[in-house]
Amino acid sequence: MDRSGRRVLLMVSASGTFLGCFLTGISFYLKAQGLFLEWVPTLALSGILVYIGAYSIGMGPVPWVVMSEIFSINMKAIGGSLVTLVSWLGSFVISYSFSFLMNWSSAGTFFMFSTASLITILFVARLVPETKGRTLEEIQDSLNSRR
Secondary structure, eight states, X not given: OTTTOHHHHHHHHHHHHHHHHHHHHHHHHHHHHTOSTTTHHHHHHHHXXXXXXXXXXXXXXXXXXXXXXXXXXXXXHHHHHHHHHHHHHHHHHHHHXXXXXXXXXXXXXXXXXXXXXXXXXXXXXXXXXXXXXXXXXXXXXXXXXXX
């Protein structure tokens, strides 16, 4: 994280989660169409492993590090609590709706998640400041200049 920077890790990780979800979506699509059925299990497993690896190197830990670096001392408790609440609510919504989405369309569910990963790449590229080796004032100036 300190070698490559937070933004790079987030973008590489989001790209990997996109690829993992996309591969898994393709496997479900091929299964539904009855195409290349011998490749479906390998493709699904590959997609899941890519997703787990990509999430573990960036999207899992890095947002919490960035969060701790962008809030000022007097806002860390409130900001951290709010971010944690939003994270848990998002996790609840995804966990609750996953089975409904899978009943709707297995491939569509993973294509939707891959689209969310693409949006994450754009979000990180456009709005998330690099915090590696920067003071709080430099980070705040960077955030304020993006308005």
